[in-house]
Amino acid sequence: MKRVILDVDTGIDDALAITYALQSPELDVIGLTTCFGNNTIEKTTRNTLAIVEMAGKSVPVYKGADKPLKRETRDIPTHVHGEDGLGDCPTNEPLGKAEDENAVDFIIRQVKQRPNDITLIPVGPLTNLAKAILKAPEIIPLFKEVIIMGGAVFVPGNVTPYSEANIYTDPEAAALVFASGLPITVVGLDVTMKTLLPEAVVADWRARGTEKARFFADMTGFYMNAYETFQPGIGGCALHDPLAVGVAIDPDFVKREAWHIEVIVEGDETGRTVASSVGEPKVFVCTDVQAEAFLHHFVGRVL
Ligand code: BDR
Ligand code: CA
Numbered sequence: 611m612k613r614v615i616l617d618v619d620t621g622i623d624d625a626l627a628i629t630y631a632l633q634s635p636e637l638d639v640i641g642l643t644t645c646f647g648n649n650t651i652e653k654t655t656r657n658t659l660a661i662v663e664m665a666g667k668s669v670p671v672y673k674g675a676d677k678p679l680k681r682e683t684r685d686i687p688t689h690v691h692g693e694d695g696l697g698d699c700p701t702n703e704p705l706g707k708a709e710d711e712n713a714v715d716f717i718i719r720q721v722k723q724r725p726n727d728i729t730l731i732p733v734g735p736l737t738n739l740a741k742a743i744l745k746a747p748e749i750i751p752l753f754k755e756v757i758i759m760g761g762a763v764f765v766p767g768n769v770t771p772y773s774e775a776n777i778y779t780d781p782e783a784a785a786l787v788f789a790s791g792l793p794i795t796v797v798g799l800d801v802t803m804k805t806l807l808p809e810a811v812v813a814d815w816r817a818r819g820t821e822k823a824r825f826f827a828d829m830t831g832f833y834m835n836a837y838e839t840f841q842p843g844i845g846g847c848a849l850h851d852p853l854a855v856g857v858a859i860d861p862d863f864v865k866r867e868a869w870h871i872e873v874i875v876e877g878d879e880t881g882r883t884v885a886s887s888v889g890e891p892k893v894f895v896c897t898d899v900q901a902e903a904f905l906h907h908f909v910g911r912v913l
Contacts, residue, residue: 611638612858613727613754615717617674618851619647619734619776620657622691622833626826627733627759627851628658630912632665636859640720640728643672643713647734647779649686649695651676654734657695659704664822671706674713675737678780687775690836697832699825717742721749728752729858733759733851735776740783743790750790759854760784761798761883763871763895773881774799777873781881785873788883794893796871797854798883801864801899805853806846809834811909818913826913849908856904857896863904866894 614637618624631639642662644655655673662669677683692698709716717738721728730753732739743750760776761784767773777784788794812834816827834847856863870889874882885895 612636612729613638613640613724614729614731614858615641615643615720616855617643617645617713617730617732617734617738618658619645619649619654620661621648621654621695621734621851622697622829623849623851624648624733625657625661625696625829626849626912627855628661629665630852630908631855632662632667632669633911634855634859639669641670641672641716643674643716643738644708645674645713645734645738646676646683647776648691653695655708656704659706659708660701663704663706664701664825671708672711672713672716673708675735675741678735678737678783679740680782684779690833692832697829699828699832701825713738714741714745718746718749721752725752726754729755729757731757731854731858733776733854735780736760736783736787737780740780740786743786743792750792753792755795756792757795757797757854757857759797759802759851761796761871763796763798763800763869763883763885764897765800765803767881768799770881772874772879774883777883778881781873781875784881785875788871788873788893789891791891795857795866796883796893796895797857797864798896801896802848802850802853804899804901805849805904806844807849807905808846815913823913852908853899853904856908860907863900864896865898867897868892869895871895
């Protein structure tokens with residue numbers, strides 16, 4: 611079993627990723643840390659608690675960053691994730707609360723207590739991880755792996771022509787993380803845009819008739835409509851955050867190449883993840899994915 615901390619900004623695809631992770635026996639999710647991003651930190655934390663409870667699990671949730679390291683928070687992407695972050699589909703108010711310990715301190719404590727054992731999977735802005743390595747740089751060599759959903763290395767961005775949302779939201783945090791020497795795997799738009807959940811799966815969920823399946827169908831349907839608006843005829847929605855979880859479960863879902871990545875923090879190309887074959891440190895960039903195998907695995911696990 612791989613010991614995992616999932617760092618989320620829940621968010622519709624984050625909700626799918628959390629559910630997938632919690633229902634995968636290969637992963638021992640020891641905690642979820644939250645970040646602002648797809649909504650405010652209050653809402654992303656609330657949504658995380660709600661999704662954990664919906665999965666019937668009691669995994670602790672740690673509240674983290676409420677804004678980027680150095681800049682103002684960008685507008686909340688309500689057109690992608692809804693006003694509430696979960697496609698405006700009602701969920702029960704969570705019974706549980708976030709832990710008293712902050713997300714950054716939780717990450718530092720766990721990595722120190724379990725050297726070379728923790729896989730961190732950040733699927734939101736990289737603010738919590740950046741704060742953790744600023745506060746305790748000695749943890750850098752102690753991570754087993756950091757699997758990041760973020761970046762658009764050899765393909766266009768999804769917020770600007772250059773930049774992917776998680777990197778764009780806190781580019782200074784991303785720049786720090788990519789320059790740190792952490793053992794990083796980048797699950798960017800290069801591969802996540804190849805893993806589109808087909809409309810037929812959502813229709814199948816809806817037809818199941820249970821309250822939970824209907825919620826997943828409505829929430830994912832909202833996200834799918836957003837994709838259809840950006841790119842008419844696309845026929846599905848990208849499983850960004852679930853693919854990062856998939857790579858933790860089975861690294862063979864993807865092909866990886868070692869590159870040096872620099873994050874642009876100024877000008878029109880802010881948030882761009884630029885690859886170069888010279889320069890250190892190197893990170894592993896996912897350049898291809900076995901989309902069918904991953905989709906089959908995800909769909910079989912999530913509901
Ligand atoms: C990423 O941005 C967020 O909107 C999603 O949850 C995902 O983590 C995709 O660019
Ligand atoms: Ca996310």
